[in-house]
Structures are given as C-alpha cells and as structure tokens.
Amino acid sequence: MTNSTMVTEFLLEGFGNVWELRLLNSMIFLLLYLLTLLGNFLIVTATTFDQTLHTPMYFFLRNLSVLDICYISVTIPNACVASLTNNRTISIAGCATQVFLVIYFAIVEIMFLTIMACDRYVAICQPLNYPVIMNYQFCVKMTLTSLISGLIYSGVHTGNTFRLPFCQSNVIHQFFCDIPSLLRLSCSDTFSNEILILVSAIVVCGGCFIFVAISYICIFSTMLKFPTGERRKALSTCVPHIVVVSVFLISIAYVYLKPSVISETIQNIVPSVLYTIVPPLLNPIIYSLRNRQVKEAVKKIVFRKIYSRKL
Template sequence: MANSTVMMEFLLMGFSDVWELRVLHVISFSLMYLVTLMGNILIVIVTTLDRSLHTPMYYFLRNLSVLDACYISVTVPNSCINSLLDSSTISKSGCVSQVFLVVFFVYVELLFLTIMACDRYVAICRPLHYPVIMNSRICIQTTLASLFSGLVYAGVHTGNTFRLPFCQSNVIHQFFCDIPSLLKLSCSDTFSNEIVIVASGLGIGGGCFIFIIWSYVHIFSTVLKFPSRADRTKAFSTCVPHILVVSVFLSSAFYVYLRPSAISATMQDIVLSVFYSIIPPLVNPIIYSLRNEQIKRAIKKSMKRMIYSGNM
C-alpha cells in the first residue's frame, strides 16, 4: 500500500522493443494521424464555407469531424513520440487526462453516430416532418446535451478509477491509459468499478446500438420501396458502411472494456483498442462525407475558388 501513495507515473506498453518495428509503428500511426486530420479538417472547412451545406446533416458531420480530430490527437501523437524516444513514461496527471478524454470522446462519438442515424431516419422515412423535427434549435440542443453529459460521464468514470490505490505495478499493458488496464494495477477490490463500467457500457452503448439498428431497419424498409434501382443502390451503399463502422467501434470497445480485470492483458487488447481509438476517426470522413456527391462538389468548388484567387 505504501507504493500506491508515491506512484506518480506509469509506464505504457509499446508494440515492440525492436527498433525497426518501432519505426514501422511510428510511420504507420503518423500516416493514419495525418490522413485523419486532413480529412476531418477538410470536411470542417468545406461544410463551413459552403452555404448549401448548412443543413442538419452536415452540421452533425462537421461536429463529428471536429470530435474525431480531437479524439485521435489524445493517443496517437504521444504513442509515436514514446516509440521514437524509446520512452514509455507518462505522468499520473497525464494518465488522468488521457483516461478522461478517451472516455469523453468515445461517449460523445457514440451519441453523435446515434443522432446522425436518427437524422437519416427522419430524412428518409418522414421527409415531410424533417424541417420541424430536425430544426436548428434541436440540433444545437442535442449537441450541447451530448457534450455536457459526456463531461459528467467521463468525470464519474475517471474519478471512480483514480480513487483506487495502485500498488501491483505501474506498467500499463496498453499504448495509452485506459480504465481496464488501470484496474488490473489496483491492489484493492475493483468489483464495484467493473459493475459500473458494465452497467453503463451496456446501458448506453447497447441502447445506442439498438436505436441505430432500429433506425436503419426502417430506412432499409423505406428504401426498398424506391422505384429507382439506382436510388436503392445508392442508399444501401451509404447506410451499410455506417453500420459496419458502428459495429466495429462498439464490438472492439465492448471487448476491451467489459472483460473482467482478472483476465490477463494481451497484445490482442492493444490491437483491438486501435479499432475503437484510431480506425473510426480515420474512416468516418471517407464513408460519411468524401463518398458524398454534395461534399465532392463543394470541395471542387472550393479548390477552383482557391486556384482562381491564386491566379488573380
């Protein structure tokens, strides 16, 4: 117990101790990080400057892009720097910050994806009511509610985790600080923590997933009634990737967070954490926006405007 009072730093686990593999890790993570930032920032700029995209759908896309750019910035840069410097140390305050921000962004990301599924449901299944249901006031209120509830949710889980004494070890078997890895380091009973995580995870995550599936079932049933085969194909090609990303995001997060802390950590946990911390911010701009014809036209229009201004 004495160690728990003086433990002021933790050691993060890397992907490999071999220099060449560490360089490969840095290069791959850096490329994914840069592509994610460029894609999300591009969407934010285009949906802000183009007035034709000032609709609820693109409002939520813009919010999701800002969130994804911040989300991936919490873990990837620090992991790359640690690999380059062959250092795995993170301060306790840095660990607290990472836990809080990761939980916050995971929670808000899930709510945004749920709201966007609701937006698509109303637009396709109840188009005449769309301007009334998805008005600007509702959009702002749902965004603020997601952010504020996310702060409370992350604060509760972070505080509940770091009230525990850590005396087993200071080695976190993960490339960033997360709650399941920290619970394994505690020398006290973590059963209540695990119950809270499972209850909140299944309640919020499971509830959002069921609502998303319910929305897309109704969307698919409506799309099948479209007279044009091209319209049906376009709708399916848009909706199916959404469901796949949500499924990968939730299944990987559930596997890592809902496992009992008594089960030993493995490299599989680190790999799976990539699927909920890096992959969604990377692919969201592609499947939600860059495959969208309106976004493509807006990007081309912005590029032509920039080229024209440069020639002037």
Template sequence: MANSTMVTEFLLMGFADKRQLRLLLSVLFLLMYLATLSGNLLIVSATTLDQSLHKPMYFFLRNLSILDMCYVSVTIPNACVNSLTDNRVISVTGCAAQIFLFIYCAFVELLFLTIMARDRYVAICQPLRYPVIMNHQFCVWTTLVSLLSGLIYAGVHTGNTFRLSFCQSNMVHQFFCDVPSLLSLSCSDTFNNFLLLIVSAILFGCGSFTFITVSYIYIFSTVLKFPTKERGKAFSTCVPHILVVSVFLSSSSCMYLRPSGASDILQGVILTVCYTIVPPFLNPIIYSLRNTQVKEAIRKIQFRFIPMSLRSKHL
C-alpha cells in the first residue's frame, strides 16, 4: 500500500469500443432522454394545472414524473457527452456525487412504485374507504418519508464505498459510476460492502416486490369479480405497473448482486439500460399518457398555450 499510487480520477468505459457504434448508441440514448423529459414534463404540467387531477393517484404520478426526470438526468447526459467527445475522465468527487444521486433516485423510485401499488389496492379493493385512507396528509407524509429515507440510504452506501482505498486500475467498466464497478477496483477488503448490498437488496428490493405482488394478487382477485368491460380497464392499468417494477428490480438486482468477476461489458450495459433508461422512459406512457383524464388535461393545456393565430389556421 505504501508504494501504491492512489487513484485521483476514474475513467468511464463508455457505451462501446467502436466509434460508429458508440455514436449510434449515444444518439439513441439522447433521443430517449429527450423523450423521457418531454413525457414526464407533460405529466407534471397536466397534473399540476388541471384541478380535476388533484387526487392522490395523480399526486403520486406527478412525484414519480419529477423523480424520473432527475433519475435519468444523473447518468445519461454526461454519458452521452463523454461518448461523443471521447472524454471519459471523471473526478473522485464527481463519481461520489453521481453514485449518491443515482442511488437516491433509484431508492425513492422504488418507494414511490410501492406506494402507488398501495394506492391502486385501496382504490380497487376498498373504494369506499379510499378518501379516508389515501388522504392528503398520508400522501404528503409518505412522500416526505421517502425523500428523507432516500438521503440516509444513499449516504450510507456512498460513504461505505468511498471509505475504501482505490490504488489499482482506475478504469470503471460502466458508462457511469456505480457501486459494483468501484468495488471491483478497490484494493481494500470489500466483504462488508457486498454484504451491505445483499442485505439492502433483501430488505428493500425483495420487501417492496413482495408488497407489490401481494397487493396485485388482491387486486386481481377483486377485478375478476367485475363486469367484463371494467375488468379490462383495471387490468390495463395494473399489468403495466407490474411489468415496469419487474424490469426495474430484476435488472438492478442482477447488476448489483452478480459476482465481481463477471465483467461482460455488453451484458452490463444492457442490464444498466434496463433500470436506468427504460423505466423513466416507459412510466409516462404506461401510467399517464394512456389515461383518458390525463390525455384530456394535456389537450386543455395545449389549447390554453397555443397562440390564437395557430388555432385559427388549424380550424
């Protein structure tokens, strides 16, 4: 250790080795990023400006959309710029900040998805008690608890990672800084770090997934008693929620809990895209843009802000 050179900066791997493929993936991810921002911004605008959408369900949708914009902005813009300019350097401080923000957004996203499953369970299985259970105070407090607990969770993982010594290679085998990639670069004992990842995955990942699954088992058993028309509407709302949660949890679990020796870069990039880009990109489409009330609210907003001259030409 005394003769080792301590790492002062890291080099990110990027999307691909070949320039043409790197350029193609950068443009693709940049377009998905812009589409994600646009879709989520529409949801935030619609649920804020339209009084008819000031309900618990749309309160959580608005929170999820705001979080998704932050979540995808932590990694993708910087990764795209680095790939296009071939500048892969990131400072230790920048790496720590990226890890903290990424873990924070991912953890709060998981909590929001869990709360939304609870919201759907109460709305479908206990509709008469919905206004009492999902009241404004409950919505505000669960949001605040999620945001504050995310700070503690991200702080613990970030601090536990950067207390290690990095004196070997500084090449991060990922297009952004994440905990598993840094643990493989450390020359310290990382057993406690991997133990913390496993315990966290079991407590929060498996716990949230179990809660969501049980909620939807009750939801589906109730929906099967509905008339056929209402049954299809309920299934179209609930099934996509399960799919997004499954993709988010399964891909992140595979990435964070796979053995440290597993260094297939392409597999790592694919898994990372599944839990960094895909959920924020799909959430507006699944939760809101297929919703009749939200689509109507978006039309009202467009009608309100489109200039009169353009409306006249359109008419």
C-alpha cells in the first residue's frame, strides 16, 4: 500500500480504439437509445391520455416505460459522448452516482416485472377477483414499495463498494461504472462485498424469479383448459414477458455472480448490454406496440396532433 497510487478518477472503456469504429458504435448505440425513448414515450403518452387504458395492467406498463427511459439514460448518452470525444474520464462521485442509479433502476425493473407476472396470474387464473385484488390502492402501494426497496438496495451496495480503497489501475473495462468492474480495481479484500452481492442476489433476484416461475406454472396449467383461440391470446401476452424476465435476470446473474477476475472487455460489455439496453428497447414492442388497444390509442394521439397543427 505504501507504494500504491490512490485513484482519484476512473477511465471508462470506449467503443473501440479507431475513430471510425468508435463513431460507428456510438451511432448504433445512439440509434438504439432514440428508438427506446420514442417507443417508451409513445406508451407513456397513450396510457396517460386514453381513458380506456386506465387499468392495472397499463398502469404498470406506464411505470415500466418511465423507468426504462430513466434506466437507459444513465449509461448510453454518457458512453456515446465519451467515446466520440475520446474523453473517458469519470470522477469518483460521478462513478458512484452511476453505480447507484444503474442498480436502482435494475432492481426496480425486476420488481415491476414481478408485479406484472402477478397481474397476469390474477387476470388469467382469478378473473372474477381481478378488480378486487388489482385495485388502484394495491397498484400504488406495490409501486411505492418497489421504489423504496430499490433505494435501500442500491444505497447499501453503492456505499459498501465505495468504502473500498482503489489504487494502481483506474481503467474500468466497461462502458459504464458497475460494481464487478470496480471490485477488480480495489487493492483491499473484497470477499465481504462479493458475499453481500451473492446473498442479496439470491434473496431478491432469486425470489422474484421463483415468484414469476410459480405464477406462470399456474397460468399455463389454467390455460390448458381454455379453447384454442383464447389460449393463443393468453400465450401472446405471457411468453414475451417470460423472455424479457429470463434475459434480464440471466445477464445480471452472469455479470454480478461470475468470479472477480480480469476478462476480455467484450465479455464484460455484451452481457451488460443485454440488461441495460435490450429490455428498455424491447419492452414497448413486445408488451404494448403489439397490443391492439395501445396501437389504436397511439394512432388517435398522432392523428389528433396532426389535425390540430393543420387547424
């Protein structure tokens, strides 16, 4: 420790060493970012202004879209600017803020996806009790519980990470600050941090996964009694949700639970893209834009704007 230089700032990984490659990758990421903003903004607008979409399912879809806009905005804009300007420096305070927000939005997204599985379970398995169980008060309480739980979870892990000393290398092999990359840069024992990550991941993420799995086992067993047409309609709303939850949780588990060893940058970035970019991009498509009610609501809003401008 006496011969080590304490880190005062970090260097994020860029999208390549060659300018042309950085430009290409930045434009691709920027395009994905803009598409995500557009899709989620349309969902928020449609579910807010169309009275027919003021139901529990669309209440959570609107919350999920707002969350996804915030979630992807934490990492992509900064990464694109840093790569284009080749200024990859980020302060310790900025890094801590990014870690906190990424964990916060990721945990809240997992909880929202879990609540949406509960919503599908009640709608399919207990349709007569749906208005009673999934009432407005319940939806608000579950949303607030998710937001507050995310604050506690993120605060604990961020504080536990940045209490560590960082020395020697300050290069984060990732396009944003995340805990696994930071633990590799610490010059102290990180065993307690890794144990905390493991235990909390098993309790929170594992618990959510088990709840979702049990919900869909019950849903599929109930759907076997449906006529073919109704079964296909129910499957069309359930299968996309299962895919997103699986990709989201598997990619997070790979990033946060793999051994803390130095690995190739591409091996660190690809799984991170799967849980920071792919879900916010796909959620509007697979949850809402394929839904006839949402598409009609979006068309009404667009035509109304066009008509008002002509007048």
